[in-house]
Amino acid sequence: TTHYLFIVVVAVNSTLLTINAGDYIFYTDWMWTSFVVFSVSQSTMLAVGAIYYMLFTGVPGTATYYATIMTIYTWVAKGAWFALGYPYDFIVVPVWIPSAMLLDLTYWATRRNKHAAIIIGGTLVGLSFPLFNMVNLLLVRDPLEVAFKYPRPTLPAYMTPIEPQVGKFYNSPVALGSGAGAVLTVPIAALSAKLNTWTYR
Numbered sequence: 355t356t357h358y359l360f361i362v363v364v365a366v367n368s369t370l371l372t373i374n375a376g377d378y379i380f381y382t383d384w385m386w387t388s389f390v391v392f393s394v395s396q397s398t399m400l401a402v403g404a405i406y407y408m409l410f411t412g413v414p415g416t417a418t419y420y421a422t423i424m425t426i427y428t429w430v431a432k433g434a435w436f437a438l439g440y441p442y443d444f445i446v447v448p449v450w451i452p453s454a455m456l457l458d459l460t461y462w463a464t465r466r467n468k469h470a471a472i473i474i475g476g477t478l479v480g481l482s483f484p485l486f487n488m489v490n491l492l493l494v495r496d497p498l499e500v501a502f503k504y505p506r507p508t509l510p511a512y513m514t515p516i517e518p519q520v521g522k523f524y525n526s527p528v529a530l531g532s533g534a535g536a537v538l539t540v541p542i543a544a545l546s547a548k549l550n551t552w553t554y555r
Contacts (some may be wrong), residue, residue, distance in 0.1 A: 401479045
């Protein structure tokens with residue numbers, strides 16, 4: 355019972371961690387400006403959360419399941435905005451699943467080698483995630499039209515200029531945190547794998 359309870363706790367907390375790594379959905383009115391921040395933070399959290407969860411269960415396919423949970427959550431958020439009167443294209447749902455599938459494929463192809471999953475799988479996630487989402491954003495009909503007709507009521511902190519026409523992006527905690535997260539992805543995932551080993555002992 356404790357084993358399965360811990361799996362549930364890891365799944366829930368990892369999903370919440372990924373969702374809160376910056377904004378977890380692309381808002382059409384500023385999606386291109388936030389693309390770098392989103393890509394770095396979300397690919398980092400997808401790699402860390404999915405690798406930890408996958409290594410804990412030891413089952414290839416767990417990372418894809420993890421990404422599916424976030425995808426469903428995001429479609430619910432998209433539906434909520436749509437219900438408030440915003441157009442269908444106002445929110446673009448991120449593409450987590452293909453990158454998670456590459457992670458699972460790496461784990462399976464290397465015969466469940468956790469180091470290969472961390473290094474090779476994490477690299478594949480970091481390289482593929484921005485690409486899949488760039489293609490996804492290109493499919494939006496007319497982002498500028500949607501942006502001017504349906505502006506968001508508020509902007510995130512790292513998008514709000516401190517001085518007129520001057521965005522202090524590089525002083526942003528979110529930007530700094532994303533950069534630090536990208537650098538620490540592999541060490542954190544490695545530590546998670548080590549903790550996982552200790553758990554079984």
